[in-house]
Amino acid sequence: LVLQERARATRESIIFGAAKVFEERGYGTSSISLVAEEAEVTKGALYFHFKSKDELARAVVEEQHVIVVRAGEGILEQRGTALSTMIRLCAEFGYQLATDRIVRAGIRLTLEASAFGHKVRDPYEDWTRTMVDLAERGMQAGHIRTSIEPDALARYIVASFTGVQMVSNVLTGREDVMARIQQMWEILLPGIMHEDSTEDVHHLVDLVPKRWNGQDFVLPASA
Amino acid sequence: LVLQERARATRESIIFGAAKVFEERGYGTSSISLVAEEAEVTKGALYFHFKSKDELARAVVEEQHVIVVRAGEGILEQRGTALSTMIRLCAEFGYQLATDRIVRAGIRLTLEASAFGHKVRDPYEDWTRTMVDLAERGMQAGHIRTSIEPDALARYIVASFTGVQMVSNVLTGREDVMARIQQMWEILLPGIMHEDSTEDVHHLVDLVPKRWNGQDFVLPASA
Amino acid sequence: LVLQERARATRESIIFGAAKVFEERGYGTSSISLVAEEAEVTKGALYFHFKSKDELARAVVEEQHVIVVRAGEGILEQRGTALSTMIRLCAEFGYQLATDRIVRAGIRLTLEASAFGHKVRDPYEDWTRTMVDLAERGMQAGHIRTSIEPDALARYIVASFTGVQMVSNVLTGREDVMARIQQMWEILLPGIMHEDSTEDVHHLVDLVPKRWNGQDFVLPASA
Amino acid sequence: LVLQERARATRESIIFGAAKVFEERGYGTSSISLVAEEAEVTKGALYFHFKSKDELARAVVEEQHVIVVRAGEGILEQRGTALSTMIRLCAEFGYQLATDRIVRAGIRLTLEASAFGHKVRDPYEDWTRTMVDLAERGMQAGHIRTSIEPDALARYIVASFTGVQMVSNVLTGREDVMARIQQMWEILLPGIMHEDSTEDVHHLVDLVPKRWNGQDFVLPASA
C-alpha cells in the first residue's frame, strides 16, 4: 500500500534525525522539536510513530542493535580460527561505529541509559557470551593459553574494546578507531596466544582493514 | 572570617549535591532545582556560587580533577618499578571511582562533555603522557618489551582502563571494578613484560588491593 | 477551516491582552504571564503564536502601524486643501490614541523602543514625509507662507503633535487630546498661513471634531 | 567629616550609574545589579543609600528636577522680555538634555512614571505655570497677541517642546535638539507675536545658541 510506504519512509527519516541529534547531544539535552526539525517532519507525525521521547530513543537503540547483531552474525558464519573471529568482530563493530550514525547514537544512548528507562546490560552480556564461546574454542584448538580463564578473557576484551572506541571518540570523533583497534590486538595477542600456536600475530592483526571507504585510517596522534 | 567559612560549607554542599544528581542522571536530565534540593540550599545560594548549570558541572569536573591528580601524584612519588607504578595508578583511580561520588560524577560529566561546553581531551592526554613516561622507563629498565611502541602501549592502557571501569559501572555500578582491574593486568602483563624480567606477574597483580573498606572485592559475575 | 479560525481568534485575543498590559506598564515591567492571564490564554498558546516577549511587542507595534496607516490613507484620499488634510490627519491620529488601546500601546512601545529591539525611526520618518508633501502642496496653492522651509515645518508639526499627545496622556490619560489638538492648530495656523489665503482659521480648526463617541471633549484643566 | 564625604561620593556615583542605566534601558528593564556594577559599588552599599529600586529611580528624578529648576531660575532672574525668556528657557532645557545624563534619565523615568510609583504631573504643571506668567507678561507688554489665551499658549509651548525634544531623541539621540528648538521658534513666533511688536524674530531665535561645547549643532536630517 502506498500509504504504508510513505509511513515507512517517514519513520526512517525520523529515526535518522533522532540518531543525529542524540549522537551529538545525548538524551537529556536533545529535544523532540529538534529531532522533528532535523528529520523535516512535523511533531504530529513524530508522535504518530513514537509515542514518547523515551520510545524514540529506544527505537534508535533497537535499530542499532539489529545492525550490529546482523553484522556480527555475518562474521560468525564465516569460518576461521576463534582468534581471527574475535578480531574480525572488533574490526566490524569499530567500522560500524566509524561510519554509521545510528550505531554511534545507539551506543551513546546505551551508555546514558540511566537517563531514560532502558535495560542496558543485555547487549554487554550477549557480546561477552559470544566472546566466552570463542575463547573456549580457541583454547581447545590450542591457539589460546589455558592459563587464562575464558570468562575473564572475554570480559576483558569486551571492556577493552569499549574503552578503545570511546577514547577514540573523545579524542578524534572516532577518526582513528580502526588504527587503535589494530594496536589493541598487537598488544593483546602476544599475551594470550598459546606459545605453540602456529598463527602469526602480524597476519592476525592485518584482519583489521587498513583502508576504509577508500581512505587510509587516521593514525592516533602521539600524546 | 566566619562568613567565608559558611560560604565554603555551602559551596561544598552544593558540589556534593550536584555530584549526586549528575552521577545518577547525567547532565541533561539533571535540574538545578533538584541539585538545590539535594544540597538543602536555596536556588539563590546556588546561583550565588555558580552562575550557571554549566559552570556547576564544570566545578564538579574540576573538583574530580584535583582529587584524581593529587592521588596520582601520591603514587608517582613512591618509588617502585614503572610497571608497578602503572598498576598502582590504575588501582588507585579504580578505588576512587568505587568510593568517591565526586569522582564518579566527574567522569560521567567528562564523558557527556558534548552536552555542555567542556574541554574533555586534556585529562586523557595528561594521563596518557604519564603512561608514556612510565612505559619508556620500564623499557629502559628492561622490564617491558621493546617490541611495543611506548606511545601505543600508553594509549591502549588508558583506553583499556577506561573501558574496564565503564563496563563495570554499567553491569554492577562499579562494585566489581577492583577485581576487573586485577584481571585486566593478569591478562595484559604476560604480553608486555620483557621475557628476561625478574618481576613476577602474580606479585605485580597483587598490587591491586584485595580488600576495600574492610570488605572483599565483589567478583565479576560470569556472563 | 475551523482550526485556523480558532487560531486567528486566539492570536487576536493575545494581541489585545498584550496591548492592555503594555499600555499600562510599558515593556519592561510587563510580564508574559500577565498578558496570558489578561488574554485568557495559556502560555503554551501564547508561545505558539509569538516566540518571544520581544516578538509579541513587535506584533503590537505592527498592528498599531497598520491601523494608523490605514486611517491616514483614508484621510489622504479625501480631497481638501493641504492644510485641512494636515489637520484632519492630526485629528484622526488623536482620535485613535484616545479610543484604541492597541494604538496607545503601540505608541508607548515605540517610545520605549530601546527597551526591546525595535526600529523606531521609520514611522516618524514616514509621517514626516507625508507632511513635507502636504506642506509643499500648501505652498504651491498659496495657502502656506513660503518663508518657512517645508522640511522644517513638517518636522515641527510631527514633533509638536507628538508632544501634545504625550503631555495629554501624562496629565489626563488623553482625555483632553482632542481639545489640545484644536488649540495646537489655533496657535499654529496664524503663523504659517499665507497672509493672502482665503481659508479661514476658525473653519479649519473646526475640522477637529468637537464631540467624540457622543460625548464632548474634555477641556484641558488650567495649570 | 571624612566618612560623610566618602558617603556623599558613593551616593553620587550610584546616582550617576543609575542615570546611565535608566537612560539606556528605562526603569523596567534596568536592574539593580547592573547599576551597582556600573557605579562600581556593591549592592549592599547601594541598598544602604537607597532602600529600593523605586527610591533609586525617584532620586534620579529628584536630582534632575533640581538641576533643571536651578537652571530655570537662573534664566528667570536675568531680565529680558517675556518672549526672550521663554526661548531661553527652552534653549537651556534643551542644552541640559543634550549634555547631562541625569537630566536625560530623569526625563525618561518621568515619562515611564507609570512603571514605578511616581507623581509625574507636578513638573509639567510647574513649568506650564511659569509659561502662563510669561505669556501674560508678554501680552501686557504688547509683544504677544492677545487673541490667544495665555493658558492655551503656555500649555502648547510646553507640549510642543516636549515633543521636539523627544522626537530628536528618537531620531538622533538628541544630537539635533538645539537646531530643532530654533526651528520650533522660527515657526511659532510669527503666529504669536503682536503685529506691532518691535522685537525681531531673527534676533529672538538667535537666543538659541548656535554652538555647544565648542561644536556646531547638528542639523536635522531631511526626512
Added chain:
DNA sequence: ACACTCGGGACAACCCGTTTAT
C-alpha cells in the same frame, strides 16, 4: 492509516529585588 495545527501546562534555567549576619 497517516499527518498537521494548535494548544496545554509543567518545569527549566536564571535573575531580581531584598534582607540578614557580620
Added chain:
DNA sequence: ATAAACGGGTTGTCCCGAGTGT
C-alpha cells in the same frame, strides 16, 4: 558597607494530547 543567602518571579522550552483534515 559587605558577603552570603533568600525566595519568588521571569522568560522560555519541553513533552505531549486533542481535534481536524486527507
